[in-house]
Amino acid sequence: MTTTAERESLSLSSRKHDTDDYPPVTDRPVLGVEDLTVTYGTGDSAVVAVREASFEIAPGERVALVGESGSGKSTLAMTIAGLLDVSAGATVESTRLEFEGSPALPETGRSVPRRTDGIAMVFQDAMTALDPVWTIGGQFKHVLAGAGIKGRRERADTTAYWLNKVGLSDTKRVMRSRPYELSGGMRQRVMTALALCGSPRLLIADEPTSALDASLARGTMELLQNLTQEQGTALLIVSHDIKLCLEFSDTMLVMYRGELVEQKASAEIVATATHPYTKGLLGCVPTLANRSATRLPVLRDFMPA
């Protein structure tokens, strides 16, 4: 097994970020989005999934994107990552979509979407996100080659380092396994390690906890938070779970019917929310104060007719 010192000298990440400091504060956002509209289809059957969304993410910032099913969260996340399939009838319009100062709009005319370099994603279902045919070691080989690590020894050591980082021991066995040979929790950790081993500057986690019970969900959020903070990676969490997001994000974006209706510091949103949907969402968070309520509020209690 590699020693801590060896791992630190070999890891791509630790070469770039070798302190426990918080990420550097710079004026330039890692992601800038202005008036982003995404439409599926055309004519009468067109669905505007995201409407004129504008926001920025600073380096190292933790942003939560919350909203009900169908509000456009995944469409927004996939568009930012460059993974929206524009060849399948989606149209993207924006006055600005920049990642680290460079244009990042999905390319029209490509038959397969290409992920924006520097942005990584983890998905809700690791079983379908991981390639079922390749071993875990083979999947790391592919990702690390893309990050410039091509030597067999360095690749094996970097893979073991990242598997350890996400709490997996017996790394040789894990590397030899195919996804179906691992438990669900292990697969999810592998997916997180794969996403972070190329030192992304923005990690998008789309519903990382919705398939997990409460304690595993908290553990997953803690792991994502600790690892991204260590690397100075900004984090965009897409989630239904407003309670976890309140705790694990700096900024909250609330989406309703394709629009970003509220953008607030997470520490202040409970006191300062103005949109009726946000108030409704926050009203549904179980607290000690509302434990005796006979029923939690529903949307029509807050939204105008």
Ligand SMILES: Nc1ncnc2c1ncn2[C@@H]1O[C@H](COP(=O)(O)OP(=O)(O)OP(=O)(O)O)[C@@H](O)[C@H]1O
């Ligand atoms: N490929 C597609 N073709 C047509 N309409 C789509 C497509 N993908 C999503 N939509 C529609 O776009 C809207 C936004 O969907 P999206 O999946 O982005 O929402 P979401 O907030 O992520 O929902 P969930 O939380 O259930 O994943 C919905 O009305 C959905 O039906």
